[in-house]
Every structure is written in structure tokens, then in C-alpha cells.
Amino acid sequence: MKATVDGEWRSPVADAVGLKWGIPAGALRYWRSSAAHVFVLPPQGDAHSVLYARFAPAGSTAGARLERGAQLQARLSDADAPVAGLVRSGEGRPVELVPTPLGQVAACVVRRVDGEELDTDGLDAGAAAAWGGALAGFHQAAGALTSAVPQQQANVFARLMAHPDQDLREAAQILTLLTERLGPGPNVLGHGDFELDNLRWSQGRATCFDLDECGLMPAATDVASAVRDLLGSTPDVPEHPELLDAFLAGYQQSCGLAVTLEELQVHRAALSARQVLEAPAILDLDATVLEATGNGWLKELNDSLAGHYEDQRNIVLSTAQALAQVE
Structure with a gap:
């Protein structure tokens, strides 16, 4: 992933993910990598305000966990539980399997949660x-x-x-x-x-x-x-x-x-x-x-x-x- 990110924090891998949600190429910018790779869509990039695209290799433990968590998150959000909202893809799904230059990934797009972070x-x-x-x-x-x-x-x-x-x-x-x-x-x-x-x-x-x-x-x-x-x-x-x-x-x-x-x-x-x-x-x-x-x-x-x-x-x-x- 590191090798695909350019000097402006863009990546063709993120672009492939974004297409499933109608996000223009180059709009997503690299944020961090841990359990999943995370790219952010800044406020000026979309009418949805700040969005986070999260993805991990399909078939991996991380990918399976992301897919399972996104499905539950969507169901809880639909039930008005206090969870971050997911943006459904252009095909109406909360999580997608997306072919990218680095292989297929499990991906979802999450809305930013406003509020205070405690420690x-x-x-x-x-x-x-x-x-x-x-x-x-x-x-x-x-x-x-x-x-x-x-x-x-x-x-x-x-x-x-x-x-x-x-x-x-x-x-x-x-x-x-x-x-x-x-x-x-x-x-x-x-x-x-x-x-x-x-x-x-x-x-x-x-x-x-x-x-x-x-x-x-x-x-x-x-x-x-x-x-x-x-x-x-x-x-x-x-x-x-x-x-x-x-x-x-x-x-x-x-x-x-x-x-x-x-x-x-x-x-x-x-x-x-x-x-x-x-x-x-x-x-x-x-x-x-x-x-x-x-x-x-x-x-x-x-x-x-x-x-x-x-x-x-x-x-x-x-x-x-x-x-x-x-x-």
C-alpha cells in the first residue's frame, strides 16, 4: 500500500474503492493503516461531509472482520442505535468486495462521528x-x-x-x-x-x-x-x-x-x-x-x-x- 500512495496522499487502490461509492478518482487521501487501510474524503470532496473509506484484503482475517463489522454496523444504524453511519455503495450495499491493483479488498465507507474524544x-x-x-x-x-x-x-x-x-x-x-x-x-x-x-x-x-x-x-x-x-x-x-x-x-x-x-x-x-x-x-x-x-x-x-x-x-x-x- 505504501508504494501506491503518491506525494498528495492519493492511491489508485483507494480510487478503485471510491468508484463503488461514486467518489471521484483522486478525492480520497491516505489517513492511516492498522487493522484496515483508511482513506479520508475531506469536507470539500463531497456533499456527505467527511467520509472514511476503510478496506482490507478480501479473504484475510482483517478483511473478514471488516466485512462482519460493517454488516453489523449497518443493521445497528438502521435500528437507530448509537453507531457511526455507513454510506451504502452505488448498489445499495454497506460493504463491497472490490478489485484493485493490489487484489480484491473488502471495503466500506463510514461517516465521521462528531463529538468529543475522551481519554x-x-x-x-x-x-x-x-x-x-x-x-x-x-x-x-x-x-x-x-x-x-x-x-x-x-x-x-x-x-x-x-x-x-x-x-x-x-x-x-x-x-x-x-x-x-x-x-x-x-x-x-x-x-x-x-x-x-x-x-x-x-x-x-x-x-x-x-x-x-x-x-x-x-x-x-x-x-x-x-x-x-x-x-x-x-x-x-x-x-x-x-x-x-x-x-x-x-x-x-x-x-x-x-x-x-x-x-x-x-x-x-x-x-x-x-x-x-x-x-x-x-x-x-x-x-x-x-x-x-x-x-x-x-x-x-x-x-x-x-x-x-x-x-x-x-x-x-x-x-x-x-x-x-x-x-
Whole structure:
């Protein structure tokens, strides 16, 4: 993708996507790449105001997640749930499979969500409670659509028991027993990444976007994913205990479900374990490619990802150790 973007931040790949939505060639400008490539249509580019074209390779995990999330986002938007609006293509679809110079991609176009972006440093107990209530509201709005979304892959700790790292295997055994004792809890159609950077606030109401991680999951899994920054990296001592308590109180008040700290710890460890299992495929790059001239950015990215996955490994190990001591 980087090689297709010119000095004006345009790309023929984005142009191919834009055509499906009637966006003129050259109007979309590169914004960023993470789970998906994102190009922005500035306010002057279209009567729709600011739009974001998001796409990922069709047939890839990222492409499948984008397609699933866009379909759910469209259904929730049609039901007037507080999610970012999707612009349907010229053929009336919320997501398209588009042939491009780099191959077929799954693509959607999302409207910008106006409002305030909150972060942990600027959060107080009232805002944290509203955040928890907003996640409960998402679960309630999505509840009627659960049959339309597949369940996330389960038994992540069982899969981790086959890992070559002995420490991880032993941690997985401990966490499997804890998971069985706690039970799965009620399932919800979860957002999967209801963190503050995926929300915008207006008059105390949150609107969410980036539903790529959505799926049927235990409610505690979605809560644990949302509050990762409040939990921090030390499993037995939350980094922001007052804000975490307020979030959980807001969630319980809105939907009637209490989520305990122990449940959050185990489900957050499961999220980390899933990333540990995905790491080898993500980091599988030939050393000659990483060291090639002009690929310094790629080596930097690979090193950053390796550090991230090491952090996830440590969360799994430290959670198992802390909860085993409690037992």
C-alpha cells in the first residue's frame, strides 16, 4: 500500500474503492493503516461531509472482520442505535468486495462521528459510569441481532496448552480451571473494542465505530476489552480502581449484570492469550526483507509488534500467578 500512495496522499487502490461509492478518482487521501487501510474524503470532496473509506484484503482475517463489522454496523444504524453511519455503495450495499491493483479488498465507507474524544487521563467517575452504561446500551441494542453474527472462537486457553512455551502451557492450565469455575456468563453480541478511542461523546451520549472485533462473546469479555487501560498491566491491582468501579457500576445499573474483578482478569487474560496465539503468523517475516534497504519502517513496526506480544504473554503469566495465589 505504501508504494501506491503518491506525494498528495492519493492511491489508485483507494480510487478503485471510491468508484463503488461514486467518489471521484483522486478525492480520497491516505489517513492511516492498522487493522484496515483508511482513506479520508475531506469536507470539500463531497456533499456527505467527511467520509472514511476503510478496506482490507478480501479473504484475510482483517478483511473478514471488516466485512462482519460493517454488516453489523449497518443493521445497528438502521435500528437507530448509537453507531457511526455507513454510506451504502452505488448498489445499495454497506460493504463491497472490490478489485484493485493490489487484489480484491473488502471495503466500506463510514461517516465521521462528531463529538468529543475522551481519554483515561481526562476521565472522572461520572464519565466512566456513562461509558459503562453506553456499553450496556450497545449490548441491548444488538441483542436482537445475535443470530446474524458468529461466535468468537472459544477455548483459547485449551489452545494455549499446546504452545511450545512451557510457562504459557502451565499458565493456560491454571486459567482453564478458573474459567471452568467461573462459568462463561451470559453471551452478548459484543463490540469487541469499546475503548475510549472508538467512541465520540456529544451531550453525554456515546457513538461508537470500528466494529471489526464484534461477535457473540461472554459479556465479561466485552467489558474486559473495553477497560484494558483501567486494569493496566498488573492483574491483581487495577491501575485506575475508582474509574473501574464507576464503569462497572454504570454497566450494572444499565443492564442489571454485575461483572467481578476476577471475571475481568480471566477474560482479559483470554484476550491476551488470543493475541499470543496469533503472534507467530503476524511476525512471520523473512529476515532479508526486514533488513532490506528502505524497509527500516517495516523493521520498526515488527519490533514494536514483538514488544506488544511480549506484553500480552506477560499478562497471561502474571494473571495466572496472581489468581492461583488467591485460590
